Amino acid sequence: MSVTGYHRAPIAEREQFFAEIDRLIGSRVLHGSESLCKLLRYLADHALHHPGAPLKEYQIATEVFGRPADFDPQSDSTIRVQAGRLRMKLAEYYGSDGADDPIIVEMPKGTYVLSFHHRAHATLHEVRTEAMPPPRVGWAAIVLSVLLAAALAVIVILIETRSKPEAGGGAYVDPAPAAFRAFWGGFLSGPVEPWVIFSNGAFVGRPETGMRYFDAGRDSRNLILDHYTGVGEVLAVHDLDRVFGLLRRQIRVKRGSLFSLDDAKNNDLIFVGSPAENLTLRDIPSTRQFVFQRLDSGPRKGDLAIVNLHPEAGEDRYFLGSRSNTPLTEDYSVIALVRGFNPSQWVMILAGTTTLGTQAAVEYVCRENSLKDLLGRMKVSQPGEMKPFEAVLRVKVTRGVPVESSIVALRSGS
Structure with a gap:
């Protein structure tokens, strides 16, 4: 199921969506990004309590970031920059820590309205398993699998080195000198x-x-x-x-x-x-x-x-x-x-x-x-x-x- 805007979600479902927002805000990916957390919370409240209502840069600037009444989005790109950062953070989260979350939150380009999707990968996997006959595994496939696994491992190591806490305690590692x-x-x-x-x-x-x-x-x-x-x-x-x-x-x-x-x-x-x-x-x-x-x-x-x-x-x-x-x-x-x-x-x-x-x-x-x-x-x-x-x-x-x-x-x- 996908909730993108025009129909108000049932109360129980809204609670699931807000729980996902809480997971995002408490995640490593958004650690220390107070302004992005504030923006995400505001966009979620708007999307779930006012479905179908569009959001303008001016509204976000004045209500979220405290800009004055004469804020001009034509000369100040703050909101567009923040929205772009939030999109990247959402993609980063669902590609790492949130890979198994039951709900996916997205902000499509060209809009400031969040969309919520229920993840359906488990059902899809079961259907494909029943529909396809057992594969015949040859040596070429085994070698290819090993190479792909090795490449994936290298990518994961690089990503973890750049953005995850070091193993052995799970504490956040600050890259900045004291x-x-x-x-x-x-x-x-x-x-x-x-x-x-x-x-x-x-x-x-x-x-x-x-x-x-x-x-x-x-x-x-x-x-x-x-x-x-x-x-x-x-x-x-x-x-x-x-x-x-x-x-x-x-x-x-x-x-x-x-x-x-x-x-x-x-x-x-x-x-x-x-x-x-x-x-x-x-x-x-x-x-x-x-x-x-x-x-x-x-x-x-x-x-x-x-x-x-x-x-x-x-x-x-x-x-x-x-x-x-x-x-x-x-x-x-x-x-x-x-x-x-x-x-x-x-x-x-x-x-x-x-x-x-x-x-x-x-x-x-x-x-x-x-x-x-x-x-x-x-x-x-x-x-x-x-x-x-x-x-x-x-x-x-x-x-x-x-x-x-x-x-x-x-x-x-x-």
Whole structure:
């Protein structure tokens, strides 16, 4: 029997379907995926209590993920991405742990309505056994069977190595280094995935004839090109996606020019790039010890600096990289963790005075060795111990690549 929508299932059958949903949510496949579990539960309630009623992205966004009333599914693909992830998880579950479950739950492509099917493999096997005469087994068939069994065993071993707990205790094996979980723990427990907002400056001109930053004093806003970003930001997003993959947590990515204050109110945020290009950073809680500022006087006038507002003994007041008219061999970056508009939300700032400094800042918090050094300086060893902090990195650059980063100033526990 299949239940796909238009007829309300009997009470006893609905209870079986909800029991299957409970098995899915408690499974290894959905372990740690709070947002997917929440989505699955919502879709199941809708399918079984309101059969035949369609579901829209807007409805899911506002009722499941707490999006504001002005949510626009045309510009925000969150729901489609989440639905795609859920489809893959369902397929993974029924191909492994749920292979013998009496009920199969599916979400056909093109819809957000779940379908429930009773598995009928036992009956089918009995019918085929009675209908077919006993086969004659030859040596070729035996050899083929052995080869197929060996191939299947290899596949199973590979799958189990990648996704199942190790034998000998049945405990869940965390693939992420402890330093990652201690540092990023605050971004793993929210009801929705954190936003990663990368900088994309406002430019005018054309790539083939030359581009420059938008100047409000002489340029029309209609000429702004806001779909360019630096190579450091691109590599940074890749690094963050890798780390959050190890932590079994998805991230959502948006360029700074499309990010709004409504997005900032109830989400954990990771800003990639300095306020010079990531303009949203100017309107949200930000750093208090080390701030970005363009110098308006002196021999470095016009250059972007990191200003040390309260220098400690032996620290510089200004952190300035290579001069703008010379090859880039040195840069400075800020790594900071601050509270958001909502004190229960976190904001991470990873920003350099150039795109390569930004890349170095992200690499620093995405590499186990450097992260251990930072955590050691702050005396953090366990998830939940992180407190707001701000740090400045000195970055050595060779041939356009950050090759060495070191902490030159740190404020923690504020």
